[in-house]
Amino acid sequence: MKVIIAEDYTKQCSIAADIFEEIIRAKPDCCLGLATGSSPVGMYQELARRCREEGLDFSRVHSVNLDEYVGLEPTHDQSYRYFMDTNLFDHINIDKCNTYVAKGTGDVEANLREFNDVLASSEIDIQLLGVGGDGHIGFNEPGDSLYDHAHLEVLDESTIDANARFFASRDDVPRYAVTMGVGDIMRAKRLLLIINGNKEDAASQLLLGDRITPRCPVTLMKIHPDATVLIDRALADKIGYKG
Numbered sequence: 001m002k003v004i005i006a007e008d009y010t011k012q013c014s015i016a017a018d019i020f021e022e023i024i025r026a027k028p029d030c031c032l033g034l035a036t037g038s039s040p041v042g043m044y045q046e047l048a049r050r051c052r053e054e055g056l057d058f059s060r061v062h063s064v065n066l067d068e069y070v071g072l073e074p075t076h077d078q079s080y081r082y083f084m085d086t087n088l089f090d091h092i093n094i095d096k097c098n099t100y101v102a103k104g105t106g107d108v109e110a111n112l113r114e115f116n117d118v119l120a121s122s123e124i125d126i127q128l129l130g131v132g133g134d135g136h137i138g139f140n141e142p143g144d145s146l147y148d149h150a151h152l153e154v155l156d157e158s159t160i161d162a163n164a165r166f167f168a169s170r171d172d173v174p175r176y177a178v179t180m181g182v183g184d185i186m187r188a189k190r191l192l193l194i195i196n197g198n199k200e201d202a203a204s205q206l207l208l209g210d211r212i213t214p215r216c217p218v219t220l221m222k223i224h225p226d227a228t229v230l231i232d233r234a235l236a237d238k239i240g241y242k243g
């Protein structure tokens, strides 16, 4: 696992954008695995700038997203489809028909079949990841075991607490999500994690501990053949990681 310490969030975003740009320029019809949450927002802004000002071309790029809340329409301002449209897709020259965010409303089983079909026919060149405070990736919550494929996940109370800041009240946070399984994530050719903020526990387990455990799903990154962790200096210092 490669670890890069970035001086601050701006630098973290530009390094992440460099990694994505390199892949897009080398393979214009690549498939990007995308993520939501606050961690990737700055990187998406930087990719949009490079598209606008430097001609970074997304016209043949495909994308698949990690997850979606169950119960939110794609037009809901906290749905992950809406997040992707407003934070990235509306600002680059991607064909939205080539972007996939699982459906959160309607027949859950049918939605999961469709999600798994999309994943089975996609070869993800790079999967972007953030991490929950409890170590979850996508919405794969810690537990005795983890899922291989896309499935329905019951969100942990700590995840609901963490995500409540985006909703009018905690009661409005969905209790379920559909998410790629950890197997789907591990099958991506490359993984890139952006980690900063109050993620001390997950960062320590990933960078200082020797355990690979379903109790902290992000630790699976340790056994991926091409994984990069992009951590900011503040968090690296907080956990005493020297590189």
Ligand code: GLP
Binding pocket: 035, 036, 037, 038, 039, 040, 066, 067, 129, 130, 131, 132, 133, 137, 138, 139, 159, 163
């Ligand atoms: C949500 C998403 C995760 C994301 C996590 C952390 O739970 N499902 O994919 O990594 O939030 O978000 P943030 O980057 O805002 O800390």
